[in-house]
Amino acid sequence: MLTIDQATYDGIVAHAKRDHPDEAxxxxxxxxxxxxxxxxxxxxxxxxxxxxxxxxSTELLELYKEMWDRDEEPVVIYHSHTATGAYPSRTDIGLxxxxxxxxxxxxxxxxxNNAGPVEFRSYRIVDGEVTEEPVTVVDELTASx
Amino acid sequence: xxIEVRIPTILRNYTGxxxxxxxxxxxxxxxxxxxxxxxxxxxxxxxxxxxxxxFVNVYVNDEDVRFIGxxxxxxxxxxxxxxxxxxxxx
Numbered sequence: 214m215l216t217i218d219q220a221t222y223d224g225i226v227a228h229a230k231r232d233h234p235d236e237a238x239x240x241x242x243x244x245x246x247x248x249x250x251x252x253x254x255x256x257x258x259x260x261x262x263x264x265x266x267x268x269x270s271t272e273l274l275e276l277y278k279e280m281w282d283r284d285e286e287p288v289v290i291y292h293s294h295t296a297t298g299a300y301p302s303r304t305d306i307g308l309x310x311x312x313x314x315x316x317x318x319x320x321x322x323x324x325x326n327n328a329g330p331v332e333f334r335s336y337r338i339v340d341g342e343v344t345e346e347p348v349t350v351v352d353e354l355t356a357s358x
Numbered sequence: 359x360x361i362e363v364r365i366p367t368i369l370r371n372y373t374g375x376x377x378x379x380x381x382x383x384x385x386x387x388x389x390x391x392x393x394x395x396x397x398x399x400x401x402x403x404x405x406x407x408x409x410x411x412x413f414v415n416v417y418v419n420d421e422d423v424r425f426i427g428x429x430x431x432x433x434x435x436x437x438x439x440x441x442x443x444x445x446x447x448x
Contacts, residue, residue: 260446265446265448266448267444268444268445268446270415270422273445274417274420274442277440292447302448305448308443308444308447309447310368310445313367
């Protein structure tokens with residue numbers, strides 16, 4: 214299960230709507246081994262594409278070095294689909310390389326840049342196998358969640 | 359000559375769980391061959407058809423090797439090599 218606080222959830226959705234019709238992408242970092250999605254980091258989609266996303270390689274290294282310095286890991290890796298549903302594509306599955314992360318997919322196909330609900334779903338992707346998991350949105354992460 | 363190589367989570371099954379290993383080589387290509395000796399199978403995850411895999415990033419002292427010669431990038435004692443899979447999808 215993914216537990217995420219409202220502000221982080223809203224931040225991801227806002228990013229996806231802002232970048233529509235291109236795919237938006239980013240991570241939520243948290244302390245290593247904690248499974249706590251604490252620190253939202255919006256990334257630039259270097260592909261600048263409605264059908265593909267990729268973190269810029271230099272920014273990717275900076276991001277990981279920052280996480281290593283802070284003893285963090287990517288707890289959530291998110292990106293948007295702008296014309297299809299919030300389900301991992303074959304490419305997403307083939308390139309998924311963080312078996313410990315929650316892969317969040319947001320679909321903006323219904324309302325695009327405008328207000329309105331989005332599909333927000335979370336998956337584990339391990340060795341090419343996709344498992345959907347429930348998403349619980351809480352007001353704030355507490356010590357126990 | 360010792361070069362520290364930072365191994366991403368997804369490849370740590372080749373390094374017995376180690377986050378960083380030591381290897382040697384005067385070029386990235388030689389370094390990867392040396393890694394393969396001690397961590398069999400890892401080379402295939404980095405190289406495809408004689409070139410670095412499209413969705414694997416390798417950095418030498420914070421420089422993406424694609425800008426400094428790719429597999430021919432020159433290495434020296436004390437260099438820091440980081441391997442990071444691309445975060446990408448469709």
